[in-house]
Amino acid sequence: MKTRIPLLLASAGVFALGACAQGGDPYATGAGTGTGAGMSRAQQGALAGAVVGGILGATRDHDKNGQGKDALKGAIVGAAIGGVGGAILDQQQKALQQSLNNPNIRVVNNGKYLTVVMPESTLFATDSAAVGAQGQNDLYTIARNLNQYPNSTIQVIGHTDSTGSAAYNQDLSERRARSVAGILTAGGVSSNRVSTAGRGASNPVASNETASGRAQNRRVEILIVPTG
Structure with missing residues (x-):
């Protein structure tokens, strides 16, 4: 498990940098959320999903390769799921505020x-x-x-x-x-x-x-x- 930790952390870092590079949260002003400055909810969800998915993938390591490939796969899948959930919250919040x-x-x-x-x-x-x-x-x-x-x-x-x-x-x-x-x-x-x-x-x-x-x-x- 120790050999996979650096790759897991690096994967999380890649997702975090990618999320930040996409720009800030367009609905943060006046929302009173107090979290994730500079990141949208979709980006925050993707990062959280990447970390959780990476941990699950690392602990399972189905192919026994010891190189962290399962951790990376888990991070990718987790990021996709988390990003979708965060995007839906963003959309629903915006729709409520407008209506x-x-x-x-x-x-x-x-x-x-x-x-x-x-x-x-x-x-x-x-x-x-x-x-x-x-x-x-x-x-x-x-x-x-x-x-x-x-x-x-x-x-x-x-x-x-x-x-x-x-x-x-x-x-x-x-x-x-x-x-x-x-x-x-x-x-x-x-x-x-x-x-x-x-x-x-x-x-x-x-x-x-x-x-x-x-x-x-x-x-x-x-x-x-x-x-x-």
């Missing part, structure tokens, strides 16, 4: 999945789990996108600020997640793809000591996780 006519909704590409962040103000009145008219329109737009990219699972997660009791906030976050999921399925998304959860005030993204911070914490996140 959603609401600047308050963010679509974040995390590399392995997308997160659609919808603040309370775009969906609900205070202390309500009933989605308003504009929020319904936005969710139907998201549902159309999900139907165009069917190879994913959808996790709808409700969040609140820390105002009120923990039990109340937990219940509200769960009801809000179910309301959002219900509209997605009404828009044609298979219920088998959709799951819901409430996190109450347990996962803040800002300080609950300020009004603006509490507003950021009151949100629903839609996680779009590719399945293949």
Whole structure:
């Protein structure tokens, strides 16, 4: 195995250089991803796939040649698979951003999945789990996108600020997640793809000591996780 490690690392390096040479991520600006500066998601996926595929190929070494040919084959196949997955995420993110006519909704590409962040103000009145008219329109737009990219699972997660009791906030976050999921399925998304959860005030993204911070914490996140 030791004799294959240099070739494996060299192969990964070749893929990394090739990816960087292709240019930066055209959708990185404002995406809030925080990863892979100078590389698109397709390029990041190709690099990750190359490394994983190379490791698997090296450990198997079917032809017993000891020269790392299986590692190189695995790296090539892994890069192709990873690159395709990353490209699909790039495309879906771009399509969502173009179709959603609401600047308050963010679509974040995390590399392995997308997160659609919808603040309370775009969906609900205070202390309500009933989605308003504009929020319904936005969710139907998201549902159309999900139907165009069917190879994913959808996790709808409700969040609140820390105002009120923990039990109340937990219940509200769960009801809000179910309301959002219900509209997605009404828009044609298979219920088998959709799951819901409430996190109450347990996962803040800002300080609950300020009004603006509490507003950021009151949100629903839609996680779009590719399945293949």
